[in-house]
Amino acid sequence: MKRQIVNFGSINIDHVYKVDHFVAPGETLASESLLTGLGGKGANQSVAMANAGAKVIHVGQLGVADLWAKKALTDFGVETSYIKFVAEPSGHAIIQLNKQGENAIIVHGGANQTCLLTDLDKCLRQQSDVAYLVLQNECNDVLGAIDLANGLGIDVVFNPAPMSQDVLELSLSKLSILIVNEVEAQQLWGTRVLIDIKSRLENDCPNINVIITQGAKGSTLLNQHGIQHVPALSVTVQDTTAAGDTYVGFLVAGIANGLPIEVAMKNASAAAAITTTRLGAIDAIPSQKEVKAKIDG
Numbered sequence: 001m002k003r004q005i006v007n008f009g010s011i012n013i014d015h016v017y018k019v020d021h022f023v024a025p026g027e028t029l030a031s032e033s034l035l036t037g038l039g040g041k042g043a044n045q046s047v048a049m050a051n052a053g054a055k056v057i058h059v060g061q062l063g064v065a066d067l068w069a070k071k072a073l074t075d076f077g078v079e080t081s082y083i084k085f086v087a088e089p090s091g092h093a094i095i096q097l098n099k100q101g102e103n104a105i106i107v108h109g110g111a112n113q114t115c116l117l118t119d120l121d122k123c124l125r126q127q128s129d130v131a132y133l134v135l136q137n138e139c140n141d142v143l144g145a146i147d148l149a150n151g152l153g154i155d156v157v158f159n160p161a162p163m164s165q166d167v168l169e170l171s172l173s174k175l176s177i178l179i180v181n182e183v184e185a186q187q188l189w190g191t192r193v194l195i196d197i198k199s200r201l202e203n204d205c206p207n208i209n210v211i212i213t214q215g216a217k218g219s220t221l222l223n224q225h226g227i228q229h230v231p232a233l234s235v236t237v238q239d240t241t242a243a244g245d246t247y248v249g250f251l252v253a254g255i256a257n258g259l260p261i262e263v264a265m266k267n268a269s270a271a272a273a274i275t276t277t278r279l280g281a282i283d284a285i286p287s288q289k290e291v292k293a294k295i296d297g
Contacts, residue, residue, distance in 0.1 A: 013036065242282065
């Protein structure tokens with residue numbers, strides 16, 4: 001049975017500049033192209049969950065000038081009735097994309113930084129079958145949202161990007177699933193050695209599932225049952241902008257739809273791989289049909 005997901009997440013307007021190389025201090029660099037569209041880690045993850053066949057409600061905020069962005073999310077299959085319009089301009093991102101498919105991103109929080117926990121509380125209490133609250137770290141009051149979900153008995157999936165001091169002080173025992181990349185793992189535990197991280201988890205939060213994404217190397221699950229690695233698919237990379245968010249979205253959707261976490265990881269890894277072969281953010285996220293075809297080969 002499908003179970004509902006609520007995403008308390010950012011919505012940005014992305015400006016993607018394709019460049020020969022990342023701009024250096026003092027350098028003025030001409031871009032080869034500009035692509036403007038819907039983005040933000042929260043919005044990306046909501047679309048990925050919807051594309052993967054999950055029921056997802058997005059709670060967030062946009063500036064009043066960007067009515068089109070809410071409609072776009074609706075068209076992707078995301079429930080948007082809890083998205084508010086506010087006087088603060090929408091969040092936006094300036095993304096440099098180099099010839100190797102790597103990106104460098106500047107984010108302005110905008111409306112994402114004035115979200116109210118009362119709006120999230122209203123959503124969680126009005127919906128009858130919420131299994132997971134998904135959080136990133138681009139909105140304000142994320143730690144309050146974790147406590148709110150804990151109080152209502154809702155499992156929390158947290159992707160703490162961008163990393164902050166508050167996250168470093170968070171009790172991970174409040175989370176059901178933590179998804180981090182290798183840099184974030186280093187920031188959290190001071191090491192990338194998996195056995196050392198697992199040992200710390202056993203002492204501090206034995207019931208959590210930690211997933212470390214490792215780019216072209218795949219991803220690794222650490223929990224009370226051990227350490228399990230899921231390799232990535234080999235693809236020709238064009239743009240990595242939304243790959244991590246695609247992974248998170250397909251992973252949570254898979255679990256909410258009843259897949260074992262290891263199977264959901266394989267599905268998420270394939271989805272992320274497909275995303276890297278395309279330019280852009282949300283428009284690069286594949287459908288579940290495409291993912292299945294890729295896995296079946």
